[in-house]
Amino acid sequence: EDQVTQSPEALRLQEGESSSLNCSYTVSGLRGLFWYRQDPGKGPEFLFTLYSAGEEKEKERLKATLTKKESFLHITAPKPEDSATYLCAAHNTDKLIFGTGTRLQVFP
Amino acid sequence: NAGVTQTPKFRVLKTGQSMTLLCAQDMNHEYMYWYRQDPGMGLRLIHYSVGEGTTAKGEVPDGYNVSRLKKQNFLLGLESAAPSQTSVYFCASSRQGRGETQYFGPGTRLLVL
Numbered sequence: 401e402d403q404v405t406q407s408p409e410a411l412r413l414q415e416g417e418s419s420s421l422n423c424s425y426t427v428s429g430l431r432g433l434f435w436y437r438q439d440p441g442k443g444p445e446f447l448f449t450l451y452s453a454g455e456e457k458e459k460e461r462l463k464a465t466l467t468k469k470e471s472f473l474h475i476t477a478p479k480p481e482d483s484a485t486y487l488c489a490a491h492n493t494d495k496l497i498f499g500t501g502t503r504l505q506v507f508p
Numbered sequence: 509n510a511g512v513t514q515t516p517k518f519r520v521l522k523t524g525q526s527m528t529l530l531c532a533q534d535m536n537h538e539y540m541y542w543y544r545q546d547p548g549m550g551l552r553l554i555h556y557s558v559g560e561g562t563t564a565k566g567e568v569p570d571g572y573n574v575s576r577l578k579k580q581n582f583l584l585g586l587e588s589a590a591p592s593q594t595s596v597y598f599c600a601s602s603r604q605g606r607g608e609t610q611y612f613g614p615g616t617r618l619l620v621l
Contacts, residue, residue: 443615487550494606495566498551500549
């Protein structure tokens with residue numbers, strides 16, 4: 401069964417403390433791996449799409465990477481405004497499968 | 509561009525009542541989707557549409573109906589609300605297929621008593 405698992409469920413960081421969020425997937429025929437950011441009370445906001453193992457994409461303090469089994473969202477020197485829930489989703493040949501998210505809190 | 513908008517933002521229903529959630533997009537996207545988001549679960553697809561006049565079932569379609577009479581609008585109906593339908597509902601759209609980036613609306617929080 402196709403599945404996407406995100407870890408940790410929650411992460412607390414001090415401002416400037418770099419870390420990584422994990423998205424493990426078991427998907428037949430991966431067509432794309434998506435990362436979204438979701439602020440409380442709002443809809444998911446698109447961040448990145450990765451299509452093949454070895455691919456990397458960056459945006460400000462965020463960098464997403466992809467292997468054949470998992471994707472990482474690296475956060476370098478985070479700021480309080482990076483606090484949000486980060487969702488990943490894997491696209492197989494048929495549908496988009498979402499993980500349950502990692503809730504990130506960054507404290508000043 | 510407003511992107512994807514949803515109305516209402518919040519609604520309380522009694523069991524057995526009906527309601528319609530409205531989604532509108534101004535990006536001329538072909539595909540539109542309705543998801544529900546529940547604590548501890550990933551977003552789950554209820555119904556989707558691949559173009560004006562078309563609809564299809566997603567993972568959790570029971571108890572919901574949809575219509576896409578105009579390309580820019582996608583309606584989600586609950587004919588007889590149940591407490592299990594208490595959730596946050598998100599509409600999304602994409603230019604073409606599900607493998608393309610989906611853009612989400614702000615959500616509708618529904619409480620069924």
